[in-house]
Amino acid sequence: xxxxxxxxxxxxxxxxxxxxxxxxxxxxxxxxxxxxxxxxxxxxxxxxxxxxxxxxxxxxxxxxxxxxxxxxxxxxxxxxxxxxxxxxxxxxxxxxxxxxxxxxxxxxxxxxxx
Amino acid sequence: xxxxxxxxxxxxxxxxxxxxxxxxxxxxxxxxxxxxxxxxxxxxxxxxxxxxxxxxxxxxxxxxxxxxxxxxxxxxxxxxxxxxxxxxxxxxxxxxxxxxxxxxxxxxxxxxxx
Numbered sequence: 001x002x003x004x005x006x007x008x009x010x011x012x013x014x015x016x017x018x019x020x021x022x023x024x025x026x027x028x029x030x031x032x033x034x035x036x037x038x039x040x041x042x043x044x045x046x047x048x049x050x051x052x053x054x055x056x057x058x059x060x061x062x063x064x065x066x067x068x069x070x071x072x073x074x075x076x077x078x079x080x081x082x083x084x085x086x087x088x089x090x091x092x093x094x095x096x097x098x099x100x101x102x103x104x105x106x107x108x109x110x111x112x113x114x
Numbered sequence: 115x116x117x118x119x120x121x122x123x124x125x126x127x128x129x130x131x132x133x134x135x136x137x138x139x140x141x142x143x144x145x146x147x148x149x150x151x152x153x154x155x156x157x158x159x160x161x162x163x164x165x166x167x168x169x170x171x172x173x174x175x176x177x178x179x180x181x182x183x184x185x186x187x188x189x190x191x192x193x194x195x196x197x198x199x200x201x202x203x204x205x206x207x208x209x210x211x212x213x214x215x216x217x218x219x220x221x222x223x224x225x226x227x228x
Binding site: 006031045048090 | 120123146148150155156157158159160163203207213214215216218219220221
């Protein structure tokens with residue numbers, strides 16, 4: 001099945017801890033994205049990557065880091081510098097050509113603070 | 115200028131009725147306007163989308179109306195069904211230096227009463 005797989009589905013973070021959220025896609029998409037979703041605020045862009053070994057900050061990048069070592073994978077690390085990490089995190093991917101730029105989303109990871 | 119404003123925040127419609135969700139934007143550089151449907155605990159899924167050179171697009175019971183001069187677009191769900199109960203997000207895409215970025219509205223929680 002083609003799609004985007006996010007893991008884990010639920011994640012708990014202790015104070016001062018870094019945690020990493022996994023995102024893998026087998027759609028052969030060049031571009032990948034990370035969004036944060038909070039109630040009543042829609043989706044806000046954290047980071048995005050258009051090509052392997054390159055990524056750009058989105059609107060709320062502070063306290064987060066990413067890597068893009070493989071086309072299929074775009075992990076997100078929520079660092080201890082992110083003081084309010086509790087949210088639903090969504091990964092998406094798309095083609096980069098204008099005709100193929102629909103973003104497809106994974107099922108999300110819900111992160112909570114212990 | 116990058117904002118997309120969505121209303122209402124929540125909407126209750128009787129089965130068989132018409133559900134209408136509205137969005138407004140400021141940035142005339144947006145070139146693609148998708149609507150996403152999200153069920154609880156799931157990632158958003160593309161429902162229908164329109165380009166700014168088209169005033170209306172219909173797919174089954176779902177219609178987007180687009181008013182370029184007013185910078186507004188809306189989603190109409192005809193013959194609304196309980197299975198349509200979900201959160202709906204409008205979005206607008208910009209193309210900045212080759213990066214396809216989506217800006218999302220705040221979301222509308224739609225409830226269809228049987």
